[in-house]
Amino acid sequence: MKGTITRCAKELVESTFGADQWLAILEDAKVDEETRHRLAYPTTDIDDSMAKDILASTAKVLGLTAEQVADAFGEHWCCVYAPKIYSSIITRFDSAREMILGMDKIHVQMTATIKNARPPRFDYQWQDDRTLIVTYKSFRGMIDIYRGLVLGVGKLFNEPLSARKLDNTQVEIVFG
Ligand code: HEM
Structure with missing residues (x-):
């Protein structure tokens, strides 16, 4: 998985809990020195299992559930990290609906020229005018992060x- 995910996790932990907690997480996840240097580069390749171990150790070290970590990650990515790093993408959208519906195309476009990228894909199905069922398609199984x-x-x-979360591939979203 691309280092942009681990970079965002690092930023979130260091800014909210402190650099020492991030080091404790890297220790707990048994991250080797070489990977430690690379995991803050957005386009570097981080082993999927290593990235997942880091998220699991984040929960363990900070005493949070996997879901709480996923929620904190999602908020940091959308409200702090992406507006800095990917502002040209964020400004294309005027509402939550538009952005959520735009993510399948964005992931394909944005990773098309990045070597080794295997982005998640999303199918969208409206149940009524407020209720959207999203099918999350990724071999990584990170639906909590989604x-x-x-x-x-x-x-x-x-x-x-x-x-x-309806199951490991579907999320029901109800807008306002
Ligand atoms: C500015 C907006 C965004 C950009 C530029 C972006 C880009 C990326 C990139 C580069 C990856 C790594 C893919 C890989 O390693 O092959 C990724 C992973 C992921 N993205 Fe996004 N993303 C954005 C927003 C979102 C949003 C808003 C969602 C959900 C609503 C989302 C869902 C995910 C998930 C679940 C993953 C984890 C990898 C997986 O499940 O396979 N992303 N994204």
């Missing part, structure tokens, strides 16, 4: 929305 990012999009646009 749900956290959806909630982060709601916070970015200051729109009330709820997101409920």
